[in-house]
């Protein structure tokens with residue numbers, strides 16, 4: 001990967017997994033057509049799921065998963081002390097992801113429900129930024145590999161990366177998907193940040209907001225549309241709470 | 253006799269999904285410790301599923317596992333559909349089945365070529381293989397890309413599907429797209445042959461510990477979704493009776509539960525399916541098994557790798573058959589009409605790593621009152637643990653270096669293709 005005869009920096013990258021489904025890490029080995037290019041653009045220093053080589057000398061730490069036990073806090077702090085750039089990879093790392101839905105339950109009771117009288121250690125789910133400083137957040141459940149590649153390229157060339165400023169609706173229209181609201185279904189597309197290429201409306205599911213808020217979302221007008229189409233406040237809030245990205249807002 | 257002291261302490265084993273530790277201590281030829289402990293953090297999915305509306309249960313269930321999210325989603329849908337008494341249209345069933353086989357292929361290839369193969373080449377990861385055996389890597393990429401593209405087209409997305417929903421499927425690829433995949437299958441099967449030729453040159457460790465194998469019971473077809481449960485010790489149970497099979501209990505050192513049935517532990521996965529349903533495999537898959545001398549009932553856990561390879565062939569041929577059937581006519585209805593009702597349902601799917609159960613109880617408003625999920629790797633963890641002891645008894649106490657034992661015990665765990673975050677959920 002050279003440009004005008006200039007070699008980019010090969011960033012030293014390490015990948016770490018905390019509490020999540022490891023689906024975001026899996027995306028890193030997907031998109032097989034560009035996998036070799038991707039791997040040759042970075043200097044991989046540690047990735048437990050893929051390699052037995054573990055090296056503490058890295059510049060960029062990619063963190064997958066949310067934080068939900070005290071030993072994870074210590075592990076994360078140590079990684080932060082090594083990394084120049086710490087990236088939260090995926091909705092679990094950025095906002096707690098689906099895991100944070102546990103937080104509305106009483107942890108003792110939850111533990112009892114699953115483990116009976118032999119409880120296991122657990123804590124309230126936290127996003128990575130609740131524990132250490134995060135330099136870059138890449139949301140998505142899962143992340144989009146194309147977007148990650150683009151981000152890594154930007155980092156390698158020392159260029160700033162910026163996310164789309166428009167909501168998912170724009171990508172949805174580009175794909176000629178019939179709008180969910182027209183089918184009588186709810187969709188968080190109007191307030192959610194684009195960049196995923198809107199797979200969920202295209203698949204007939206609608207957007208569940210896994211990437212979190214778009215830039216300056218117009219919540220009031222969205223809530224008004226949802227109300228108009230017959231969706232209750234409870235329904236809207238349930239959807240907003242699903243991936244944890246909309247903690248700043250609640251429909252009233 | 254030579255004094256034999258051994259110590260293996262693997263903290264967070266690499267090249268597996270999730271966090272687990274191996275601990276082996278032999279003093280003076282006596283085993284002091286031989287453990288497999290899963291230390292992954294629990295996420296409490298059964299609790300989070302509570303009070304969820306049926307439209308979101310499958311979406312949440314998928315997040316139990318990033319590698320087999322299609323299986324978790326399907327098990328969730330089957331549980332809900334049984335609870336509501338929904339009959340899914342035939343075309344939708346077939347389309348779901350294509351996604352199911354696509355996932356199987358994707359997952360097995362990932363395991364065999366990206367996670368297992370490096371051990372046999374004595375490399376720490378697949379990356380050095382890019383230079384050492386570029387052909388294998390080209391094939392690995394092509395196979396995985398095919399399976400992922402297929403699942404993307406069928407399920408809307410490979411990791412965390414979007415169009416698999418209660419009642420059927422909400423999006424269907426065009427005939428043209430399906431036929432395009434059909435045309436690629438010849439190359440895919442050709443590639444699988446090359447993978448088989450590669451694995452035929454690798455020596456699987458010769459290790460046997462008798463255990464019980466649990467899987468779905470195939471009737472007319474090699475099992476994939478729904479039906480009765482069977483074991484190699486002769487037990488057959490209905491889906492509703494799954495708890496009589498799994499008997500989950502909590503171990504002090506593991507965040508994953510353990511399970512047992514007729515013996516101290518049992519095994520699930522490709523080898524279990526193979527052992528229990530050999531006669532239902534596609535003839536071309538049987539040929540591959542014969543090439544490796546793999547016959548039921550095989551009690552060597554390392555042969556799970558070969559069973560995965562055999563199943564990859566089976567899945568490729570099944571995808572071919574299903575596409576032919578789906579494209580023969582016009583796809584009609586893919587969504588059932590239904591109303592949520594109070595009731596219970598058990599959804600069973602043969603996920604890549606083994607039999608998977610989702611059990612939901614619904615109130616009358618389409619919301620879950622109680623959920624229970626028994627995951628494949630949960631059922632394998634006790635079996636791996638007891639294998640570990642037996643492995644040390646058979647090999648290590650006769651003399652072996654710590655490094656060799658570390659590799660062998662790590663390979664044992666990897667052969668199960670464990671998915672630990674999934675097993676703890």
Ligand code: SF4
Nearest residue numbers: 020023090091092141
């Ligand atoms: S963000 Fe989603 S895909 Fe990524 S680890 Fe979390 S649950 Fe898995």
Ligand code: SF4
Nearest residue numbers: 169172179180187189
């Ligand atoms: S389906 Fe959703 S994302 Fe697409 S245009 Fe409609 S509201 Fe926007």
Ligand code: SF4
Nearest residue numbers: 196200207208209210
């Ligand atoms: S459409 Fe919405 S839910 Fe789907 S990936 Fe994009 S942001 Fe996430």
